[in-house]
Amino acid sequence: MRAYQVIAYDKIPALVETNRPTPGNGEILLEIAACGLNFGDLLMAKGQYQEKPPLPFTLGMEVAGTVRELGPGAEGPAPGTRVLIGGGSGGLAEYGTFPAEKALPIPDSMSFTDAAAFQVAYGTSHVGLDYRARLQPGETLLVLGAAGGVGMTAIEIGKLMGATVIACARGKEKLEICKQAGADHLVDSETDDIREVVKAVGGADVVYDPVGGEQFKAAMRACNPEARILVVGFASGDIPQIPANHLLVKNLNIMGYYWGGYNAFKPQVLRDSMQTLLGWYDDGKLKPHVSAALPLEQAGDAYELLRSRKSTGKVVVTTGLG
Known part of the structure; x- marks a missing residue:
């Protein structure tokens, strides 16, 4: 089978031929149809x-496909079931083995492409806004990096939860996509003063931040x-240092948030x-935004769309199976 693997950290990942895996205890063998890409x-x-x-390992944190075989002790889903899985890695291949307990059946109405674009982005936003931040109807939500994979889902989920949503993204084209996703107010991170625009519409009650850097500082003000x-990530590459006195004066709560960490505890x-x-x-009620779906042999090009920030929403790689 084919798999897109990291051979060494100082080398570019490559598409290789490798053996089809055999499911171990409690695992399923998945025929992979699509894999969603993530900044992680x-x-x-x-x-x-x-x-x-x-090392070596196959990239790809979230997959969708069809269960083909159960390993010893695996209780399901049964072979032939269409599922999605947040596997951590292993998704950019034609087949993969994953813990059976992580496989969730998908609705008949859901395509494999949508399923592969769904779990990390929507899961991150929903757990973050609902379980961690306790976003309430009538509150104002500021979403940074709003045209990205998790940012767009935060807009959708924020609206479903009854919030007023301010979307911050770079450039008119990306902001238009945010508007179509349901954002009530728009901030251009290239040209606007984030603090001024947000304060002008009443300030933020919850901030969803996968960006960090200067945008975090402006949002906090x-x-x-x-x-x-919610500290979701640092796509800017700049991890901000937080002045504790600002937290004291405004009674602010800053929450570290790693969605995948909940798998452990x-x-x-x-x-x-x-x-x-x-x-x-x-x-x-939810409509995944997939800006590009490329075949497995173009996995490198798909990652370049993320690296160069040319994509909006999600980028998906398909195998041609399923």
Whole structure:
């Protein structure tokens, strides 16, 4: 089978021929149809992510496909079931083995491409806004990096939860996409003063920040008293240092938030969230935005869309199977 693998951290990942894996205890063999790409994959390829699989390894954090075989002790889903899985790695291949407990059946209405674009982005936003930040109807949500994969889902979910949403993104084209996703107010991070625009519409009660850097600092200054700031990531490459006196004066709450970390200590939070989200999708309330779907042989080009920030929403790689 073919797989897009990291051979060494100082080398560009490559498409290789390798053996089809055999499922171990509690695992399933998945025939992979599609894999969603994430910014974390870029860090993982350099050995800079929170998790470091042993080399060589196959990239790809979230997959969708069909169960083909159950390993010893695996209780399902049954062979032939269409599922999505947040596997951590292993998704950019034609086949992969994953823990059976992580596989969730997908609705008949959901395509493999949508399923591969769904779990990390929507899961990150839903658990972050609902379970961590406790976003309430009528509050104002500021989304940084709003045209990216997780940013667009934060807009959608924020609106479903009854918030007023301010979307911050770079350039008119990306902001138009944010508007189509439901944003009430728009901030151009290239030309606008984030603090001034946000304060002008009443300030932020919750900030969703996958960017960091100067945008984090501006957003914090635009917060209302008792606001909650979700630290989701640092796509800017700049990890901000937080002045504790500002937290004191405004009674601010800054929350570190790593969605994948819940697999280790509260996996049921993720499963409950995903069941809610899949129900919303089946009801037509969520519409994944996939800006590009490329075949496996163009996986390098797909990652370049992320690296160069030319994509909006999600980038998906398809195998031609399923």
